[in-house]
Amino acid sequence: MPRILCVGIATIDIINHVASYPPEDSEVRALQQQVRLGGNAANTAIMLTQLGDAAAWAGNLGDGPDAGLATETFAQHGVDTSHAAVVPGAHMPTSYVTLSRATGSRSIVHYRDLPEYRAEAFDAIDLRAFDWVHFEGRAVDQLKPMLGRARGMCGMPVSLEVEKPREGIEGLFAEADLLMFSNDYLRTRGGRPEELLQGLPGGGMATCTLGEQGALARDFEGNIVRVQAHRPDRVIDTLGAGDVFNAGLLHAITRGAPMAQALSQANRLAGEQCGREGLGL
Numbered sequence: 094m095p096r097i098l099c100v101g102i103a104t105i106d107i108i109n110h111v112a113s114y115p116p117e118d119s120e121v122r123a124l125q126q127q128v129r130l131g132g133n134a135a136n137t138a139i140m141l142t143q144l145g146d147a148a149a150w151a152g153n154l155g156d157g158p159d160a161g162l163a164t165e166t167f168a169q170h171g172v173d174t175s176h177a178a179v180v181p182g183a184h185m186p187t188s189y190v191t192l193s194r195a196t197g198s199r200s201i202v203h204y205r206d207l208p209e210y211r212a213e214a215f216d217a218i219d220l221r222a223f224d225w226v227h228f229e230g231r232a233v234d235q236l237k238p239m240l241g242r243a244r245g246m247c248g249m250p251v252s253l254e255v256e257k258p259r260e261g262i263e264g265l266f267a268e269a270d271l272l273m274f275s276n277d278y279l280r281t282r283g284g285r286p287e288e289l290l291q292g293l294p295g296g297g298m299a300t301c302t303l304g305e306q307g308a309l310a311r312d313f314e315g316n317i318v319r320v321q322a323h324r325p326d327r328v329i330d331t332l333g334a335g336d337v338f339n340a341g342l343l344h345a346i347t348r349g350a351p352m353a354q355a356l357s358q359a360n361r362l363a364g365e366q367c368g369r370e371g372l373g374l
Contacts, residue, residue, distance in 0.1 A: 095347035096147045096222060098176070100210065100239065101134025101229025101254075103152055103163045104186040104203070108332065113195040124194065129371070130166040131188055133254060134229040136333050136372055139170045140340030140362075146347070149173035151218060152210045155183040178214040183207045190332060197328030197367060212238040220246050225347050227252045227339070228269075233261040240268040254339060258282075271346065272299040273339055279303070287317060298352060300359075302338055308360045312352035323361045325368025333372045338363035 110125040130139075134152060141148035150167060154160045154177050163185060167174045186205030193199070209232035220226065226243045228236060230253055243249045252271035255262060258281045266272055272293065279286055279301055286301045290311040293299055300310040307322040341359035350358070366372070 094145065094147050095344075096149075096224045097138075097141055097343060097347060098149045098151060098218070098220070098223045098226045099134040099138040099141070099229075100151045100215065100226065101137075101231060102132040102186060102210075103130060103135035103150065103154065103167075104132040104188045104205075105129075105159055105162060106131035106188045106190055106332070108190040108192055108199075110192050110194055112193075114191065114193045114198070114200065127371070128162070130163050131333070132186070133256065133336050133339075134227070135163070135167070136336035137227065137254075137340045137343070138172045139166070139372065140337050141344060142171045144340060144344040146344055147173075149176060149223070151176040151178075151215065153177070153183070153207050153214075154179050155185045155207055156181050157184050159185045159187075176214075176218045178210065180207060192330060192332060194329075197331050199330075199332045209235055211235050212242075215239045216242065220249055223249070225250050225252070225343065227343060228254065230255045230257075230259065230262055230265070233259055233265065236262075236265055237268075240265055244268055252339075252343065256335070267294040267297075270297050271342075272297065273342065274299065274301040275335060276302050276304050290317060291315070298346070300342060300356060302335060302363070308338070308356055310352050310356045316352075318353045318356055320357050320360045323364025325364060328367050330370045331367050334363045334366045337366040337372070 108127040109123040115121045138148040138150040189202040191200045212235045243251045250270045253269040254273045256275040286309045290299050302308050307320045310318045338359045341362035345355035345358045
C-alpha cells in the first residue's frame, strides 16, 4: 500500500445550493446548506484513503473550535494528521461556495488569515515513512526548500499541483517528478495544453485537466496522451473534482500504472465526482 503525504491547505467550506446562480445585487433563498472540510490537499488526502492508500496531511490548522471539523473529518477517513502544525490564535480558512443546481458549477469566495505552512514545520517530518510526497502549489518561497529536501532524501518522488499562477512557481517545475496543471492555469498561459506540456523542463510527467475537453498528459518518454471527458448523466456538483482527479492519478502512478492508464482512471473518477453531491466514492 503506497504511503502518500499531501502538503497544503485545509478549509472550512460553507456551501449554499441555489436553483440557479443569482444575478448581482439580488437576494435568493438557498435550497440547502452544507458545512464540510475542503481544500485541495485535504480533499486529495481524503480521496486517497477512500481509494485504499495510506495518506497523511501536513498543513496549518487554527486552534479555535472551527478546527474541530477538520480534525474530525480527517479522522473519520483515516488520514494521518500527526504532522499538522497548529497556529495559536488563528482561525481556519473559509470558502463560501455558491453551487448552482441548474449547471452544477460553483463560485467561491475565499477568506483566510491563517499563515501558509512553513518549511521549518516540514523539516520536522521523517520522510522515510512515505513513498511519495504531493505538494499543493501555494507559497513558493516555502515550497522551494520543501521540494529540495524531499528530492534530496533518497530520491523521494514528488508531485506538484499548479492550480493558479503564482510568482516564481515556474522555477519549481524542474523539481517535480509529476506536475498537475489546472485548466485555470492553462488559460493564463495561452490555452495551448500541448505546448505547455512539451515545453516543460526536464523529463518528468505532467498532466493538464481541460474540463469538458477531458485531460492531457505527458509521460516520462515525452509522449502526449489525451482522454475525452467522462460525462455523468447529470452534472450535480463540480466542487472538488480536480482534487479527485489528482488523487486518482496519484493512486494509479504510485502503483506503477503507465500514464495512459493513470490518466484514464483519474479522468473517470473526476467525471463521476461531478455526478454526485459531496466528496467521495
